Amino acid sequence: MSHPEAEKRFAADAMLGRLARWLRVLGFDTVHIPDVDDHDLVALADREGRILLTRDRHLVTYLRPRNSLLLQSLSPHEQLLEVAEACGIGMAEDLFTRCMVCNTELRQATEQEVATLVPDKARARPGPFLRCPGCGRVYWPGSHTRRMRRVLETLFPD
Template sequence: MMTEQPESTPRFAVDAMLGRLARWLRALGFDTTYSPDIDDHDLVALANCEQRILLTRDRHLITFLRPDQGLLLTFGRPLTQLDRVARTFGLSPTDDLFNRCLMCNSRLRAATTDEITALVPVRSRALPGPFLVCPGCSRIYWPGSHVKRMRQSLADLFPELQADNGV
């Protein structure tokens, strides 16, 4: 069974090597910062200041810069990394799936009719929706075949998604 995210839900900071993991965490609804150009010292300072868990593949970040909270990931595949993060921090799916922009982390909002007309390809406008837009970067999202594939990948890691979402 999926649940609402409580205020104590972990927030993440992800290093430059884990951009695809950041998108998967965002798809699950987790607040995840990812700035591939940020300096290592600044990334650790940001994670500490905002009480985020730093996820990295860089041993130097964990060993020498010592973030308050961090996890060294040694696996290369994003879904394997996601599984490790979920098991380490006890993450489970919430009702907040696909409600964050996969690119900039902003919370999505319902798209207006004008936005749908301007931004959604004609062949996709007949889909039942919802159509969501990112207020940060203006990307638009809808439940196309890519969402179905992502849901199936998430259901492989979180079996409760199959029962709750009919994946």
């Protein structure tokens, strides 16, 4: 990762799926398992040294994870700012290094994968083309990533 704080790892509870995706865009290893039991989520976060992100006061008070952050906001963008302030993180030089869906680190797609998995219109773009070894998704810079970059540049102007 291009910034040392990327070593921070997170576990997002069931209600924080959109926040988890934004943290993954920034390059942070962020586990999000929507149907996991709260006790199992706390055990996973503690075992793997992750910061547990939640809006559930009960989870923090009664299950007492080792390292947690109780978020206040309902907005994923504001939640991201809460995490950034509390954990001292910011925007990385290299965005989109993890799969937004399954959290696996992305790798460069092969020419064969680009030829068979990327639509013709997107293939004409300069790339890079990245592939998730976990779930097989292919990523490339397009309008979606440009919009996401603009959002992040607004949230993290420095």
